[in-house]
Amino acid sequence: MSTTRQLLDDCFLHDKDRMKHAEVLDTIDRSLNLVVNDEELSLDDAYGRIIAQDVIAPRNVPYTDNTAVDGYAFSHADYISYEGKLALGALIAAGDSHEVTLKKGECARIFTGAIMPQNAETVAMQEDYEITEDGKIFIPSGLKLGANCRKAGEDLKAETCVINQAELLTPAKIATLASIGMAQIKLRKKLRIAILSTGNEILDASQPFSAGKVYDANRPMLKALLASPMVTISDLGILPDNEAAITQAMRDAAQNHDLILTSGGASRGDEDHMLNVLSNLGKRHLWQIAIKPGRPMMFGQINNCVVVGLPGNPVASMVCANLYVYPVIAKLLGMPIKQPQGISVAADFEINKKKTDRREFLRGWLQEDENGNTIAVKFDRDGSGLITGLRKATGLIEIPEEVNKINKGDRVCFVPFHAFKPS
Ligand SMILES: Nc1nc2c(c(=O)[nH]1)N[C@H]1C(S)=C(S)[C@@H](COP(=O)(O)OP(=O)(O)OC[C@H]3O[C@@H](n4cnc5c(N)ncnc54)[C@H](O)[C@@H]3O)O[C@H]1N2
Numbered sequence: 001m002s003t004t005r006q007l008l009d010d011c012f013l014h015d016k017d018r019m020k021h022a023e024v025l026d027t028i029d030r031s032l033n034l035v036v037n038d039e040e041l042s043l044d045d046a047y048g049r050i051i052a053q054d055v056i057a058p059r060n061v062p063y064t065d066n067t068a069v070d071g072y073a074f075s076h077a078d079y080i081s082y083e084g085k086l087a088l089g090a091l092i093a094a095g096d097s098h099e100v101t102l103k104k105g106e107c108a109r110i111f112t113g114a115i116m117p118q119n120a121e122t123v124a125m126q127e128d129y130e131i132t133e134d135g136k137i138f139i140p141s142g143l144k145l146g147a148n149c150r151k152a153g154e155d156l157k158a159e160t161c162v163i164n165q166a167e168l169l170t171p172a173k174i175a176t177l178a179s180i181g182m183a184q185i186k187l188r189k190k191l192r193i194a195i196l197s198t199g200n201e202i203l204d205a206s207q208p209f210s211a212g213k214v215y216d217a218n219r220p221m222l223k224a225l226l227a228s229p230m231v232t233i234s235d236l237g238i239l240p241d242n243e244a245a246i247t248q249a250m251r252d253a254a255q256n257h258d259l260i261l262t263s264g265g266a267s268r269g270d271e272d273h274m275l276n277v278l279s280n281l282g283k284r285h286l287w288q289i290a291i292k293p294g295r296p297m298m299f300g301q302i303n304n305c306v307v308v309g310l311p312g313n314p315v316a317s318m319v320c321a322n323l324y325v326y327p328v329i330a331k332l333l334g335m336p337i338k339q340p341q342g343i344s345v346a347a348d349f350e351i352n353k354k355k356t357d358r359r360e361f362l363r364g365w366l367q368e369d370e371n372g373n374t375i376a377v378k379f380d381r382d383g384s385g386l387i388t389g390l391r392k393a394t395g396l397i398e399i400p401e402e403v404n405k406i407n408k409g410d411r412v413c414f415v416p417f418h419a420f421k422p423s
């Protein structure tokens with residue numbers, strides 16, 4: 001009696017020995033470390049870079065008590081006892097460095113940012129005053145003690161650590177560094193990334209089209225996805241399915257890059273040479289990952305250069321880049337791997353997962369339903385070559401391993417694409 005072997009016509013059904021998503025992230029976390037040195041640069045060149053030092057505030061910000069408005073400064077006790085009628089005793093402009101002391105019953109004309117008189121702690125806005133017949137400044141009652149006065153150190157206290165090494169410098173952190181007068185900053189050098197595509201069928205967009213060929217979508221997509229001030233990207237073009245040519249290019253690239261990203265040729269077809277090349281030049285692991293899409297991914301090393309071989313299908317390539325290449329970049333720059341923040345929303349779709357044990361990432365976007373509630377919409381087809389779904393999506397809908405069915409209205413986790421970026 002013969003038994004008929006069932007066809008594996010869904011390549012995702014063949015799930016033996018797959019690495020779980022969390023296990024891949026854990027392996028990246030455990031096996032990679034900071035590889036770049038530091039350099040000292042001007043604050044003007046620091047935006048989007050990774051800081052390589054802790055920063056301690058050397059003094060209070062603001063340095064002294066100062067006014068938040070243009071108006072009149074006085075002691076609240078005098079304001080009460082003189083029933084709001086105060087004599088003009090001084091004029092203080094922003095930038096004046098001398099300390100003014102008011103006499104009993106006096107106020108000072110003062111401008112936003114100017115140092116408060118020593119014995120004043122309250123400011124009335126200039127819109128609220130009147131001049132009395134005897135030439136005094138009259139402030140109506142009702143102002144609270146300390147109104148419109150900014151206290152020394154209320155933004156930053158001297159000696160507090162305001163930024164830790166390995167943080168990404170955002171515009172707000174640049175403002176913080178500027179506010180304490182740091183003109184030069186120690187930064188992590190840029191991570192040197194090389195990107196290449198492989199495949200005899202792959203054409204550059206500048207080449208004429210012919211049957212059997214496919215324009216290279218992955219290399220331009222990866223360059224755009226990873227472009228950031230914290231990296232430099234070398235475009236190594238397209239390599240044919242030729243082991244000698246791939247070996248030569250990878251050997252050369254490994255000498256002056258920290259990370260090589262390839263796409264295509266990551267599985268075990270006769271024309272998939274990446275595995276052999278990596279085995280010959282260094283160390284390699286072929287990961288069969290229990291996710292959809294993005295199953296085959298290669299991970300290895302040529303001397304000190306890390307190599308990630310992304311799958312050829314553009315959707316799989318982009319999903320893997322978001323899920324795993326960002327964490328690799330973070331680790332090589334000495335940053336912690338972050339957990340992308342998703343939001344829980346109601347699903348506008350139904351799915352029956354063919355398998356549990358794998359995590360699925362659906363291309364999707366958020367929309368409002370007729371009641372004004374936010375819902376997650378899924379691109380209607382799953383094919384890993386369909387760039388249309390990527391284009392329409394603003395993020396990934398993450399379906400965990402243990403979930404095998406989603407009904408319309410079930411809560412799902414939507415992760416916007418920007419949440420994957422190291423930050
Ligand atoms: N018999 C099996 N075949 C395949 C399996 C499998 O398990 N058994 N897995 C499929 C899955 S899933 C993926 S993903 C791919 C991964 O294979 P490779 O990384 O070796 O990719 P290629 O075979 O080189 O290409 C796959 C596909 O993508 C197109 N491609 C490649 N590079 C680009 C590019 N730069 N821009 C646009 N399109 C690209 C290529 O022409 C192929 O159509 O293997 C499946 N096969």
Ligand code: MOO
Pocket residue numbers: 292293294295296311313316384385
């Ligand atoms: O892993 Mo392959 O994920 O989609 O096309």
